[in-house]
Amino acid sequence: MTTDRIYLDYSASTPVDGRVLEAMLPYFQQHFGNPSSIHRFGQRAEGAVESSREQMAAALNCQPHEIVFTSCGSESDNLALRGAALAARQQRGANHILISPVEHHAVARTAEQxxxxxxxEVERLPVDEYGRVSPQEVARRLRPDTAVVSIIHANNEIGTLNPIAEIGALCRQRGIPLHTDAVQSGAHFPLDVAALNVDLLSLGAHKFYGPKGVGALYVREGTPLLPTQTGGSQELGRRAGTQNVPYIVGMATAFALVQQEHAERAAHERALRDRIIGRVLEEIPAARLTGHPEERLPNHASFVFRGVDGNQLLILLDAAGFACSSGSACKTGNPEPSEVLTAIGLPRAWALGSLRVTVGKDTRPEEVERFLDALPELVEKARLHNGEHGESP
Amino acid sequence: MSGGVDSSVAAALLKEQGYNVIGMMLRLWSEPGRESENRCCTLDSMSLARRIAARLDIPFYAVDARQVFRQTVVEAFIDGYTQGITPNPCLVCNRKIRWGFLLEQALALGADYLATGHYARLRTAQSEATGETAPVQLLKGRDEGKDQSYVLHVLNQRQLRRALFPVGEYTKEEVRQMARDFNLPVASRADSQDLCFLGEGTYAEFLERNAPAVKRPGPILNTRGEVIGEHRGLAFYTIGQRRGLGIAAAEPLYVKEKDLARNALVVAPRAELGSQTLLAAEVNWIRGEAPPAPFRAEVKIRYKARPAWATVTPLPENRVRVQFDQPLRDITPGQAAVFYQGEVCLGGGLIQQP
Structure with missing residues (x-):
């Protein structure tokens, strides 16, 4: 077993930045108060939460009161979809939900429920071969009784970016709220909610070198939203529960760093990503890039290999010291092809052999080269082995 | 690793001995909708196995074998019952899944050995004269009551050279104690005796759902060939069974044999039961070849059967005739006859229709 492991799964999670951790630490023991308390302890904690809210709002180009702190990106997705759908039904009898077929499970499963x-009535939009939603298709399907539209900004499995600003403009003309899951894209691009024309936008801190267990939801002022977690009046009544002060501070710090450093991070990551895409397609037979070749996350390379057992490839890679993913973090070894890869029209023999390689701000070129040197042989191993389940000779 | 005590302690022992250990768990097939009833690989036991691997600080991978398990083990199980025999799917699973599919996965990962929590031992005698390695011997587990060499008799030398059975040197009680000493959070569930994919049901219920063709009623005959009742389908009866025949008779009647040609169940009083010989086919010899001459051995005709003395005569085409010293009442086609000399397992084969 290799001891110097190489981590190439930054879309699954990232290490907490040292500067972020440092900003968080005072709020565990020193400034531990409950932000809702009247005394000075509480005031200190409340001050930290509200400064964080201001930082998030400044980065997203919105008002601080439009930010709701949550426990993760999935909770943000849940609150957005369920909260907007139920409020729209309550206020105007709306009954129609429009989503893409390449949503994260946090949106797709919530819509199913x-x-x-x-x-x-949940309607799924078509996507093109890159997993992109066309604004015209959205326009054709918007109805007066549409409660909410949810389109992922950048897909986690295939990295493709959706034209959210155009879609948002169409929704706004008709007064239908648009939610976007920006959990992946928030780690790489400055997000301007005004320019994106969205009403709801989800973020999760651990994708951008913040801690796990904290997220945010942007809720544009005036967007009807029924709280799904009820209780105290924290977060202006939109999400009950004592705020996770140190983690909120951590997220805001990490998000501010994205704004400051995104250009250099993206340049660094894009060079590595293009190197990965280039060498894989050149050196490995029966390999295809999934997702859009240009309109994709700068750190994200995703492939399918024909006739390869994707789970076995991941195990082989891990045993060789390389941490990658098939697209979403699933460890049960389920051999069903992913819904996203099915939606973009890949046949089963290709879709089962998926691999996602995502780099980060600290990934070194030599790590990528070592990975690329090892990959072809491991792909062939997983390809050969696949289907040979007969008796041993 | 299954999350159970045996495989967990096996992993802990190897780790302690300095091996570079990788934990692997097979996800096996369950009937759709009954996944949570599977006796060895529910999501619960997977998370338990994962916790044990984390405690031992070893990597852990779940390997999905549902499709291949369905196609080989379950298919053979249904086919066997449809043909009127009483198949033993654990034998197929050990040969094709654990020591086929899983072994290949382990070797592909670069592993040198595949270790399991079976109660059995291996012995390799080195020939000093030639320097060649003699065939690996398969021995009973130290704990005779828990011995699992019966289901491992299907392995060949290539598989055995890659095998490690770390708990085979211990009793179950010692293994339980070691689990406590290693501080492993293993499941306290009962030992799994029944087939993993049957879940909480019986094999008969499983067959009714998955192989309706076995519901083929026919006559129940006495040994004089007289019809004395009707059976529900041969698959629902086992040799030696007494209950559930639904026949009123002066003395208790037992299932003596299944006449497949006539789809008839033959019953007899206890005194008329039993047979002193059996024929076994598809014999696997652990050392790789058949002994040149008939030999004396203790023979087990079921996993939990008491070994019985017999003379075993090798025949052509991987078959043997077994002549028991005393008649046995429950020689069951489809189960394996496994041969032992002392603690050494010589091999075994599938019991054929008489």
Missing amino acids: LAEVFGF
Whole structure:
């Protein structure tokens, strides 16, 4: 087993930046108060939460009161979809939900529950071969009774970016709220919610060198939203529960660093990503890039290999010291092709052999080269082995 | 690794001995909708195995074998019952899944050995004269009550040279104690005796759902060939069975044999049961070749059967005839007859229809 492991799964999670950790530490023991308390302890904690809210708002180009702190990106997605759908039904009898077929499970499964339990009609948009939604297709499907539209900004599995600003403009004309899951894209691009024309936008801190267990939801002022977690009046009544002060501070610090450093990070990552895409397609037979060749996350390379057992490839890579993913973090070894890869029209023999390689700000070129040197042989191993389940000779 | 005590302690022992250990868990097939009932690989036991691997600080991978398990083990199980025999799917699983599919996966990862939590031992005698390695011997586990060499008799030398059975040197009680000493959070569930994919149901219920063709009623005959009742389908009866025949008779009647040609169940009183010989086919000899002459051995005709003395005569085409010293009442086609000399397992084969 190799001891110097190489981590190439930054879309799954990132290490907490040292500057972020340092900003968090005072809020565990020194400034530990409950932000809702009247005394000075509480005031100190509340001050930290509200400064963080201002930092997030400044980065997103919105008002501080439009930021709701949550426990993760998935919670933000849940609150956005369920909260907007139920509020729209309550206020105007809306019954229609429009989503893409390449949403993260946090959106897709929430929509399924809204259909099964609450009787919403969930409609899935078509996507092109890159997993992109066309604004015209959205326009054709918007109805007066559409409660909410949810389109992922950058897909986690294939890295493709969606034309959210155009879609948002169409939704806004008709007064339909648009949610976007920006959990992946928030780690790489400055996000201007005004320019994106979105009403709801989800973020999760651990994708951008912040801690796990904290996220944010942008809720444009005036967007109807029914809270899904009820109780105290924290977060202006939109999300009950004592705020996770140190983690909120950590997220805001990490997000501010994205704004300052995104250009150099992206330049560094893009060079490595292009090197990966170039060498893989050149050196490995029966390999295809998934997702859009240009309109994609700068750190994200994703492939399918024909006739390869993707789970086995990941195990072989890990045993060789390389941490990658098939697209979403799933460890049960499920051999079903992913819904996203099926949606972009890949046949099963290709879709089962998926690999996602995502680099980060600290990935070194020599790590990428070592990975690329090892990969072809491991792909062939997983390809040969696949299907040979007969008796041993 | 299954999350159970045996495979967990096996991993801990190897780690302690300095091996570079990788934990692997097979996800096996369950009937759709009954996944949570599977006796060895639910998501619960997977998370337990994962916790044990984390405690031992070893990597852990789940390997999906559901499709290949369905196609080989479950298919053979259904086919066997449809043909009227009483198949033993654990034998197929050990040969094709654990020591086929999983071994290949382990070797592909660069592993030198595949270790399991089976109660069995291996012995390799080195020939000093020639320097060649003699065939690996398969021995009973130290704990005779838990011995699992019966299901391992299907392995060949290539598989055995890659095998490690770390708990085979210990009793179950010692293994339980070691689990506590290693501070492993293993499941306290009962030993799995029944087939993993049957879940909480019985094999008969499983067959009714998955192989409706076995519901083929036919006559129950006595040994004089007289019809004395009707059976529900031969698959639902086992040799030696007494209950559930639904026949009123002066003395208790037992299933003596299944006449496949006539789809008839032959029953007899206890005194008329039993047979002193059996024929076994597809014999696997652990050392790789058949002994040149008939030999004396203790023979087990089921996993939990008491070994019985017999003379075993090798025949052409990987078959043997077994002549028991005393008649046995429950010689069951489809189960394996496994031959032992002392603690050494010589091999075994599938019991054929008489």
